Amino acid sequence: MKTGAPAGRSPRRALLACAAGMQGTAAATALRRAxxxxxRAGCGPDAAAQLSQGPPDMVLLDWSLGPPGADALCRLLREEEGPxxxxxxLMLVPAGERAAAQAALAAGADDILAVPFEAVELQARVSAGLRLLDMADRVRASKREVEAALAQLRSAQAAMEADLSEARRLQQGLIGxxxxxxxxxxxxxxxxxxxHVGGDLVGLFPINGxxxxxxxxxxCGSGVAAALLAARVAAHLSPGSGExxxxxxxxHDLYDARPPVEVARLFNRLMLEEVAGDSYFxxxxxxxxxxSGRGRLVQAGHPHPMLQHPDGRIEVLGRGGLPVGVLPQADWEEVGFVLEPGARLFLGSDGITDAVNPEGVQLGEEGLTAILRTNTFLSGEPxxxxxxxxxxxxxxxxxxxDISAVLLEREAPPP
Known part of the structure; x- marks a missing residue:
């Protein structure tokens, strides 16, 4: 029964390297029926010449083929073929010669068939070989599809990385x-x-002279979604912005600042009325x-501000308060302070105090206090x-x- 080649694909090609005779004719008939x-190649040199023109899909080698020998031809084929x-x-070996069968398999043969053979047995081996070749074709096609998909993913990832890098640059630009x-x-x-980007935001703007x-x-959160909300908050705290x-x-039509508690209330209303979802900050x-160094602040769920006095003593300000955007009835209290000459006020994110070491211990306020005391001699960016x-x-x-911080320092008087 002839199976033929699938539509759109050239017929399989087989090199039959076998001396003329009944067995060679039977092998050729079985292949054509499939x-x-x-x-055809009737001797070793003819077979080598055919293989040098490009590997066929299937090779039937007679073990008794003359020099260079069926095993040498098989090794040459395996060395030169690509993925x-x-x-x-399929190696045709004399019946009962176990050493020849072992040598054929060692040389790279996929299967062996004892000679003389029955036609039906050869047809079964040929059919099995064709199924293996079809499976190999499907594997190669799948591999090409996977490689093409990976190339597209790499291209998309490169574009995404470029976009995120640009987003990082823009977010860093928000703070001036x-x-x-x-x-x-x-x-x-x-x-x-x-x-690349995060949900932290720091900044400042002038109120008056x-x-x-x-x-x-x-x-709350991380990544692009948090960064987008942070950018929206930044727009409502931009210097010289009508928003x-x-x-x-x-x-007198002059700009003045709202009290800090009122600022928190306005943002709370904005989050609950205009920002969908469960977002808060x-x-x-x-x-x-x-x-004068006199200041006032509002703390809405953020880590406590730390006021370091000129003598090194650290005072923790605020009582915590609810985050912005959680409850409509939320309210906050105003905290007053004085930034004396030589003092500094530190505002840090929970990326600092909530930092955890490999043993599961948080840095906490005590750890942050120790860092500030240790670095008393440093100021600003250092x-x-x-x-x-x-x-x-x-x-x-x-x-x-994310880690973010604001450091306000008042110059100490000359000694």
């Missing part, structure tokens, strides 16, 4: 300069996402007079970089949360 195109041109090799000098007060900002507002925000929720016009918002290094050392480089 729809295979037969190429896309595997050939099925990392260090701002405002007379006797210097503000330093740190934003270190755990990934001697007052500034600064803030630290941490949006800045913290600013208002007074009776924590925040510390500070209103500081740079001339202090913030030293803080990041200390957190990385504590977590053994396994920190998984």
């Amino acid at each position: 729809g295979v195109e037969v190429i 896309e041109d595997y050939a099925y090799v 300069p990392r260090r701002v000098n405002l007379g006797a007060v210097t503000v330093s900002l740190l934003l270190r996402p755990a990934g 001697h007052r500034i507002a600064t803030y630290a925000v941490d949006v 800045n929720l913290a600013l208002r016009l007074d009776e 924590t925040m510390v918002y500070v209103d500081l007079d740079t001339l 202090l913030l970089e030293s803080l990041c290094w200390s957190v990385a050392q504590f977590t053994r480089g396994q920190g998984k949360d």
Whole structure:
């Protein structure tokens, strides 16, 4: 019964390297009945010449073939074939010669058939070989599809990485300069996402000639979604923006700042009325007079602000408060403080205090206090970089949360 080749595919080709005779004729007949195109070779050199023109799909080698020998031809075929041109090799070996059968398999034959053979047995071996070749074709086709899909995924990943890198650049640009000098007060900002982008946000804007507002925000969640909400919050705290929720016009049409608690209430209303889903964020918002050092702040679920006095003593400010966007009836309290000459106020995200070491121990407020005391001699960006290094050392480089901070420092009087 002829099976033929599937539509759209050329017929299989088989090299029959066998001396003329009854067995060779029977083998050729079995191959043709299976729809295979037969190429005859009557001696070893003829077979080698045929193989040099390109491997066929199937090879039937007579063990008694003259030099260079059936085993040598099989090894040559296996050495030169590539992953896309595997050939099925059936070796015809004399019946009862176990050493020849073992040598044939060692040389790379897929199967052996004892000579003399029955036609039906040869047809079964040929059919099995064709099934193996069909399976190999499907595997190669699947491999090509997988490789093409992987190439597309790599291309998409490269594009995504480029987009995320650009998003990171844009998010870092939201906070503006990392260090701002405002007379006797210097503000330093740190934003270190755990990934390309994150939900932390820090920044500042002027209120008038001697007052500034600064803030630290941490949006619940991570990644792109948190970064988008952080960007929206940033738009409502941008300097010179008509959308800045913290600013208002007074009776003289001059900008003034709303009290910190009112700022928290406005953001809470915005989150509940305009932002869908379960999103919320924590925040510390500070209103500081740079001339007197007097300030007031609101803490909404963010880690406690830490006021380090000129003598090194650290005072923890605030009582915690609810995050913004959780409850409609949420309210907060205003906290007053004085930034004395030589003092500094630190606002840090929970990526610092919640950092965990390999033993499962949190850094906590005690750890942060120790870091601030240890780095009393540092200020500005060097202090913030030293803080990041200390957190990385504590977590053994396994920190998984964004790290952000605001540092306000008032210049000490000359000695």
